[in-house]
Amino acid sequence: MNWNWSVVDEFMPYFWDGVRVTLQATALGSLLSFALGLVWALLLRTPSRFVRWPVGFFVEFIRNTPLLVQLFFLFYVLPEWGVQTSALATGIIGIGLHYSTYTAEVYRAGIEGVPAGQWEAARALSLPRGRTWGAVILPQAIRRVVPALGNYVIALLKDTPMLLGIGVLEMLNQARQFGAQTFQYIEPYTIVGIAFILISYPASLFMRYLERRLVH
Amino acid sequence: MTAELWEAIFKGIWITVQLTVYSAALGAVVAFAVGTARTSRHWILRFLSGFYVAVFRGTSALVFMFWLFFVVPLAFGWQFVPMWAATLALGLTYGAYGAEIVRGGIAAVAPAQREAGIALSFTPWQRMRRIILPQAVPEMLPPFNNLLIELLKGTALVSLLGIPDISFEAQLARLATGQSTTIYLAILGMYFVLAFLLTRVMRLLERRAKAGIGQAPPKSGGILGKLRIEETERSTKAGLAGGAQ
């Protein structure tokens, strides 16, 4: 194994570009998944099964099929429908949509985790629907939800390399491009691998800490 | 879509199924070896297994796959057959998540069972094999089911390395015909059916495992239950997230 530090120096500018794109995709993808997941979770609680069943099927379908193929679908099919977006935007939509099916479960578990007595107490006080949700249920649910959402942000981060499939220049793709041009593969791929561990391991420790603080 | 293209796609399904089965087998071995090592009395085993889990859960499966494909041959001079490199990458990565399931399952067995095993003079290994694991394994099956579906989805990554699985053949078909919508919807449908079949098989295993240890089989849901693959399991990928735990 011959490690060459000058190759590392050469790669670093590209690496930082890749880090920026990776973090951007992670942040925006997470926000999208938080918002969409809440939509699914609330739709799945509506009384009408004409809403629940199609939404339920859609969510299950997205969750049980590969993100990579979904990205291809969006990337090649959206333009046919007249929607023109950049590769990065498509990637963010795809990854956000995929993870929203997981966050929907998190919200559902969080909401169901609030004891039934809280609903009954809100009803006994004749609180309006909005207050019941806004002042009673969600503030209690959020404590369970935050650490779980955080864990999905980490999982999402680790799935961002798939965006290279549609040409987004995130970390892994930067390494690949660099390798294709210079025929130096060892350093760039190793650096990217270590970078993922260096970001996600401390993040997961932090989530564990949050979990202990908030849930218990 | 011509007949040849469909045929290629069906060959791709076979590759995907093979990859899933091989990586699941490797992953299961890794999961049980590493997961039980994490509960060992010897600190060195606990440390090494903890390190393994931290590294493989910390990194991204695709990055590791690229590393195996491009760095290992250059750095160590080993050239893998692509299928084996892919199996290795998927098995080692998902095995690390599986190890956490195994560890959790073992931890969930009542400590009194361990004490009863000590009182009957079983060796630590006998306690694990005859008392703890038989009780823990049925509890591990539902999370293993979720992990297996994540693994099935993960096999699509190999298409980026030129292994002709379903996703790869779909790309070829798209290039040949330009019918993106039809092809990708069909492919997604195939993955969904595979995931559904996997879930059925795992449910069957779970029912048999529980009956084998004197527990009532789990209730199966109605029509909607059959449709909704993960009817009872709450969080699927929560265990897939962090590097620690």
Add this chain to the structure above:
Amino acid sequence: MSTDSTGPTGSPGSTPAASTPGRSTPGSGNGAELIRFDKVTKRFGSNTVLDDLDFTVAPGKHVTLIGPSGSGKTTILRLLMTLVKPDEGTIRVDGEYLTHEEKGGRLVPAGEKHTREIRKKIGMVFQQFNLFPNMKVLQNITEAPVHVLGLGRDEAEERARELVELVGLTECLDRYPTQLSGGQQQRVAIARALAMRPQVLLLDEVTSALDPELVAGVLDLLRDIAHTTDITMLCVTHEMGFARDISDDVLMFDAGRVIESGPPEKIFSEPENERTREFLSAVL
């Protein structure tokens, strides 16, 4: 290993008796002892559960430990079963050190293997039964004889059937523990412990988790075993009537020490210690 082990009677230990005056239980006539605690101290955090404890049990004797909760009675059983380790002092079973080994004239902490060999002489019945839920009754009983003692399956099953008959559960051989009542489970647990042919049987509040109407059946069974076999019993219980019936000796515990000991007639009828009197008047 210096001593032989011949069946449930046990054999006199090789160590000469040097019991501490006042605390030892009366010997069985030949001065032999099967269990011996020497200056055993056990702490959980800052709480000293056993304080410099000495006591001995002679082969074939039935000894009952009584006393208020938290006085360390159960800890004695758990120490013997090596579920917890002593902080100070030594325990000998049948003349051999349980958690220590003699190496080059010095006592060093014993390896798992040594401890396991000694432990085979001891059986235990737990408060919560602790049957293996994944095995049917028959397998619960045969599992350890087959895999620990190396008995043939036929022989182990033969032994199990005899024991199941003894505990009166022949019709339950093919059931899982969850399909049995608490009393039935505890009787299976007794059979499971006896199947190992231990020299000593430890009984840890074996009726505390049972519904009141099931207690009598289990106690009758234990009385029967106590009176018809020569197995040594060490028993923690709150059933004073039972203690009176089966015990050769009763040890009264308080705050990690034995404060009084003697035959049941004496302890229950004319206790000398003030704390014993208080305790007995509270529970009787």
